[in-house]
Amino acid sequence: MELLTNNEVEEVIKKLGYTKSLNWTLSEFSETLLGYLSEHLTLTVEVLSAKCKTERIKLFIKCLPRFDEWKTRYIKELSFFQKEYVMLNDLFRKIEQGTSKWRPRCLLVREDLFVFEDVTELGYQMPSARSTFELNQLKACVISLAKFHAQSYIFEEKRSKELNRPYRIWDEYSEYLKHPERCSSWRDAGRKAIIDYLKVYSKQKDNPKFISNIESVITTLYDMALSLMKPSSKYRNTVVHLDLWANNIFLKKDSDGNTNAMFVDFQMVIYCSPMLDLSSLLYFNTNRGLRESYTGALLDLYYEKLSEELSAAHINVNTIMDRVTFNECYKDSVIFAIIQASLSVPFVVMQSKTRDNILREPDRHQTFYEVSRSKEFIEIALQDDYYRYRVTDLFEEIVDRYVIQPDEYK
Template sequence: MPLLSQDELKELAAKCGLDRDTVQHDLRKYSSELVGYLGEHLRLHLKVTKRGEEKQVVLFVKCMPRFDVYKAQYLRDNGFFRKEFVLLSSLFSQFPEREGLKKWRPTLLHSREEVLVFEDITQAGYATSDCRKPFTHDETVAAVEAVAKFHAESVIYENKRSKQLERSYKIWEDFSEFLIEPATSQSWRDTGRNGVIDLVKIYSTYKDLKNFSTTAEEIITLLFEEATASMTPSSKYPNVVVHRDVWSNNVLFKTMPGGNKHALIVDYQTALYTNPALDLAALLFINTTKKFRNDFTRKMLDIYYYCLSNVLEGEGIDVSKFMGREELGAAYENSTVFGITQAALILPIANMPDEIKDKYCKSGDKNFDSVSRSHCFIESLVDQQYRDSILELFDDIVERYVLPAIDKY
């Protein structure tokens, strides 16, 4: 059975503004490199013939893996693909379709439960950055602005629905089933946590301190438990739909006239409904260096708040009624445990040398997902860039949380 029917292909051609007598198509692998774990990625080449004249368009297709049985079952068991389908087709479809610099995601052209078709934004000049390098300053600014635009849509939508219903409305009411972390994915997080503990015990700068191994294991376990608990609606801060995994493969950049970067965010399969600062903390810890965070975190929060304010004011909403700037700062501080632990889960995989990443990640691997990743991380440490970035992050965890507790154990 073809992935897309002739009727679907004709509908897509029409949405792309292509009149047609006949529609031909060609599906090709999107890239020889690993684009993402949570789906199969393809390019759809549509060729339309009208009175002998040919026109072509290239689209991006994301579907349930067709030839990797383990990975497809993993996605179904965790509900990741269904989550993105529901959010895109039922929630995000109610958000305004933004254009130009106001845009924060690619346009969805067609969807059904296990197939999503988008515009291919690489055709317009967007590209991911090198996943083994931190974002530049300009890339970080663009990503922060994209996150602010995305978060603003939740505020705008809830404000609109509250007026319609003449009562306070929250997205959680209708989409809670799709904005939680599935219990079935906990083993993936636990496996990543264990990898962090194993590497810290062996390779941390502070490994020879008295009581270090015992303290590190105890504290890091508690940090990951705290991070898991934070992935729910906050009772202290306002909530929005957050992406949760804003790392290099999920952000595409374009250099605009004048040199500024513009970013679009993709892949909403792990979205949550919670405090917006979780996205900012994860973004900064995953994609920037310790020095960058020390130097620029306050500036990035200012940029986020300014962009959020501009979008909301354009819809007649006072940003201070949603969240004050000081409140954002406090929320960010409360979200650093999530941000740093999320980075500790993502970076050791994202930064793997390509040959090792292909070896363990290209096809589904139950052992990698839910048994042990420590050997993969240790194998990758022969790469100096990997070693420097991962051990810097892990020692940041140690310095923030383990060392202050070491005398208690």
């Protein structure tokens, strides 16, 4: 059975302004794994333009894995694909892009498959997952993030006026904007991995505070981070992406030298404090030195762009979140960011060949996801100096902040 029908391909190309498809083929989008769960393909279509000329266009397909039963079952149990289906087929049709694009255009939505414009054909590139972001790349991401978040607020404010009562996206989409409980085994394995790794590589491993506190503190931090993944009663919530690591971001320099960013893969979206996105963006994609130097400036940039986007819709940013509250919101989100990064960074900074070997073995990746990955992280750090630097840089900040000198960071 074909993954797509001829009628579906015709539907897609007509949305792009073409009159007829002449031929189409499917191929692997990349030989390297882009994400850990879904399958990614290229749809190449020969089309007949309005001027009766033949052109070739490339589109991007994300679909459920066709040849890995465990991954398909796992995705369905977590409702990841269902989340993204509802976002693309319903909520994002209502939420506008705003003053500039922060996600690719979606051309076909099925419960098992999505077709998007291929942003690499527009000059966008995926940054290296192994390297940290440059400042101009971070700024581009922060600007797009502010515009993405602003559209949730704008939609809520418009609906509130239409209904003549306060409206929140959570009211209508709570079923799809929760973090799945099925992820507990993934997080438990991650918690164990960070403790085991630090017992080997932390410079504080012989410190009495470390020895007596490391397991209880890390466990508490993981519980606190999980509690933040729910709608906040303290701050104005928004739809957050939650997974802004390099492979879910595309960047492009325009003719003026400015960098623009678009986000993909909305399968983990939840409804909560917006700063979970901003803080985790930084912790996923930077080192400690850059965060200490530039976080303040990036917070300023986010708030400025959020204000501009809201102002264009005649909304005062202070009715959403004033600047003092915004700063408090970010500070409160750091626990989530540093813990979420501890789950992701050890994966994303692996050599691609190493990661692919692990995740392409059906008998191995289930254990790796849900049982234990400590051994792999410790061994890779022994063999790969850069990996050890990136992972230890992140994990050691957890030790400094919450184990050795917790009062300093209150």
